[in-house]
Amino acid sequence: MEDHTDSRPASAFLATHRPKRPGLAARVLGQTSLNMVGTMAPSDPVLIDLPMPIRTPRLLLRPKQVGDGAITSVAVAESWDELHKWMRWAENRDGFTAELLEVRNRHVMASFILREAIELIGVEAATGTAVVWCGLHDIDWQGRQCDTGYWVRKSAQGRGFATEAANAMVRYGFGVLGMRRIGLTYSAGNEASRRIAERLGFSFEGIQRGANVLPGGRKADRHCYGLLEVSLLPDLDVDW
Numbered sequence: 001m002e003d004h005t006d007s008r009p010a011s012a013f014l015a016t017h018r019p020k021r022p023g024l025a026a027r028v029l030g031q032t033s034l035n036m037v038g039t040m041a042p043s044d045p046v047l048i049d050l051p052m053p054i055r056t057p058r059l060l061l062r063p064k065q066v067g068d069g070a071i072t073s074v075a076v077a078e079s080w081d082e083l084h085k086w087m088r089w090a091e092n093r094d095g096f097t098a099e100l101l102e103v104r105n106r107h108v109m110a111s112f113i114l115r116e117a118i119e120l121i122g123v124e125a126a127t128g129t130a131v132v133w134c135g136l137h138d139i140d141w142q143g144r145q146c147d148t149g150y151w152v153r154k155s156a157q158g159r160g161f162a163t164e165a166a167n168a169m170v171r172y173g174f175g176v177l178g179m180r181r182i183g184l185t186y187s188a189g190n191e192a193s194r195r196i197a198e199r200l201g202f203s204f205e206g207i208q209r210g211a212n213v214l215p216g217g218r219k220a221d222r223h224c225y226g227l228l229e230v231s232l233l234p235d236l237d238v239d240w
């Protein structure tokens, strides 16, 4: 599958601090670059370079690209029951045709260019199959904070892909974007998400009662977690 590399030259943001030795260097960067990043903020987020793809031992995380609508439609169909249970956007099954998802996909690509949201697809390196949809959203560039989220297609669940992708995304958020805080929330009862938050070293910060609206208008308590230090993440060999 084609890599999507955003190599626009407009910014000096971190240009001299990209990892030269992938893997180890990226891990070190992820743990030590906050001050560097903080002092190099560009005048506008659109100038921020986003080195892509992100590579983990089993995944290649890349931005959305033309044609992903069809891929996503198949994955949504096979995962519908769980998505409909937990994801607010999974309301109406008819809204997830390849064409409608391709329309959304193009908007997501625009958001990526504008640095408004970073939505990625995780492709399993061994098979070339798209398995994880994940990203960093609600990005507050001034406050240097954002949230992370993810879903995994049904046929690939239970293999640690969500944990691996989220670990990599969070490292990227601290290391490349200069985030100071990354949040993770889930609806009460979503045990898999709770496990992911805790396994990744996030701290439980509280419950917003009835804050999540789920498909069918169901209300759920929102469990809020946050991470302020990349060093709390479990080790992961990752580079970008």
Ligand SMILES: CC(C)(COP(=O)(O)OP(=O)(O)OC[C@H]1O[C@@H](n2cnc3c(N)ncnc32)[C@H](O)[C@@H]1OP(=O)(O)O)[C@@H](O)C(=O)NCCC(=O)NCCS
Binding pocket: 082, 083, 086, 087, 149, 150, 151, 152, 153, 156, 157, 158, 159, 160, 161, 162, 163, 164, 185, 186, 187, 190, 191, 192, 193, 195, 196, 199
């Ligand atoms: C939640 C979701 C992303 C997990 O993806 P995954 O790749 O299967 O997760 P992982 O394999 O990394 O497992 C994460 C942890 O959850 C546990 N887990 C997975 N499915 C579980 C389930 N149904 N019930 C309880 N625990 C579960 C795993 O055992 C693992 O815990 P461990 O690290 O202690 O062993 C996936 O089930 C999904 O896409 N669900 C629908 C959408 C969704 O809920 N997204 C999250 C919204 S906040």
